[in-house]
Amino acid sequence: MPEIAPRPLAELTTLRAGGTPARMVEATTAEELVDIMRGLWSAHEPWLVVGGGSNLLVGDEPFDGTVVLVRTHGIERLPDPRDGYARVRVQAGHDWDALVAYTVAEGLGGIAAMSGIPGTAGAAPVQNIGAYGQELVQTLTEVELLDEATGDVSTVPAADLALGFRTSVLKHHYGSVPLRPAVVLSITLDLPIRGHGERxxxxxxxxxxxxxxxDQAVTLEWIRETVLATRARKGMVLDDADADTWSAGSFFQNAIVSAAFARTLPAECPRWPLAPELDPVVVIPLDRFDGVVAPIVSSEPDVKVSAAWLIEHSGLRKGFKLPRSRAALSSKHALAVTNRGNATAEELAELARFIQGRVQSEFGLLLQPEPVLVGVEL
Incomplete structure (x- = not known):
């Protein structure tokens, strides 16, 4: 097993918090990753897989187990069964933004709007990453998984992952366990061939x-550059010199609520229906028609509402911090909980709990954390 000297998780996560694990190993190939995980599972040892560390808040106490650093990388072009598309298989440890840069350079569309999202390719399907209307579910074809229950490696179609808004059967939601505990070994995407011209x-x-x-046409390169600049203005592109980027990105998910609940929120709160509201169509076979048509029951789609707006309008402005705390909301983006320098995991969690309480008190809605929490309670 490729064991290395343990490092504090504060050095390996973008929130810059977390104690030092008892053991640390590094997997540089998929085969190494499989062998490591099978060994840990058979020994019933506590474990934590870390890729880019951009979606983790780890507690201050030393992790009593093995941290597995996924350092696999590589992009493979494969034949695509559809004309006008290119298929790429990406190793789990490959940097996500490096993948986006590669696809843009190759004239492949589908993920340019997700430029600048930190983390690795293997983490992307776990929470179905997305930005500005693009989500991984739109291009993901399949994933290669190592199942914890069996230790088997299998290729799983994207349709079997229950990919939804920042969720999948692979995600460890706060307070629950994944529906399908597994480690991602690689992902495969089908991307439209766009070229380098304006579209x-x-x-x-x-x-x-x-x-x-x-009707305005632009290039993929322009989309990537503009998205990166937009994210940078919000402190959402990692920068060692900017504490506003020492975060897990959006700490809270935009809330999914019923249309009825959404109407209880102020009209100016940004919201987006999750599906079009269509007139239902009822087909009755002639041999069963008795001259009576039952009333049609129509349901309104659920609504996604802006967590950032809810936070700011509960009285917590950008840059807000609790007294004597080294954790604060970003000065650029109210949805980012940031480490202003040597903040502990408990300080970050304390601020997150305070935000949850204020929003719930003001609007009756409990925001859910987006990062995976290990050894931390909200």
Whole structure:
């Protein structure tokens, strides 16, 4: 087993918090990763897999187990069964933004709007990453998984992962365990071949974020550069010199609520229906028609509401911090809990709990954390 000297998890996570584990190993190939995990599972040892460390808040106490650093990398072009598409298989430890840069350089679309998202390719399907109207579910074809229950390696279609808004069967949600405990070994994407010329952006959310007219054409390179600049202005691109980026990105998920609940929120709270509201169609076979048509029951789609707006309008402005705390909201983005320098995991958690309480008191809604919490309670 490729064991290395343990390092504090504060050095390996973007929130810069976390104690030193008892053991640490590094996997540089998929085969090493499989062997390491099978060994830990057979020995029933506590374990924690860490890729880019961008979606983790780890407690201050030493982790009593083995931390597995996933350092696999590589992109493989594969034949695609569909004309006009390219298929790429990416190793789990490959840096996500490096993958996006590769696809843009190759003239491949589908993920340019997700430029600048920190972390690794293997973490991407776990919470179905997304930004500005693009989500991984739109391009993910399959993943290669190592199942904890059996120790088997299998190729699983994306349709079997229950990919939803920042969720999947692989995600360890706060207060629960994954529906399918497994380690991602690789992901496979089908990406449209766009080339390097200008094209009209079809997604309305992406057009709005980029300030584009409905018929305005731009290149993939322009989309990537503009998204990176937009994220940087919000402190959402990692920068060692900027404490506003010492975070896990958006700490709380945008809330998914019923349309009825959404109407109880102030009208100015940003919201987006999750599905179009269509008129239901009822088909009755002629041999069963008795001349009576039952009333049609129509249901409204759920609504996604802005967690950042809820936080700011509960009285917690950008830069807010508790007295004597080294944790604060980003001065650029109210959804990012940041480490202003040597903050403990408990200080970060204390601020998160305070935010939850204020939003719940003001709007009756309990925000859910987006990062995985290990040894920390909210």
């Amino acid at each position: 009209v952006v079809t997604g309305p959310q992406l057009r709005a974020a980029l300030g584009l007219e409905a």
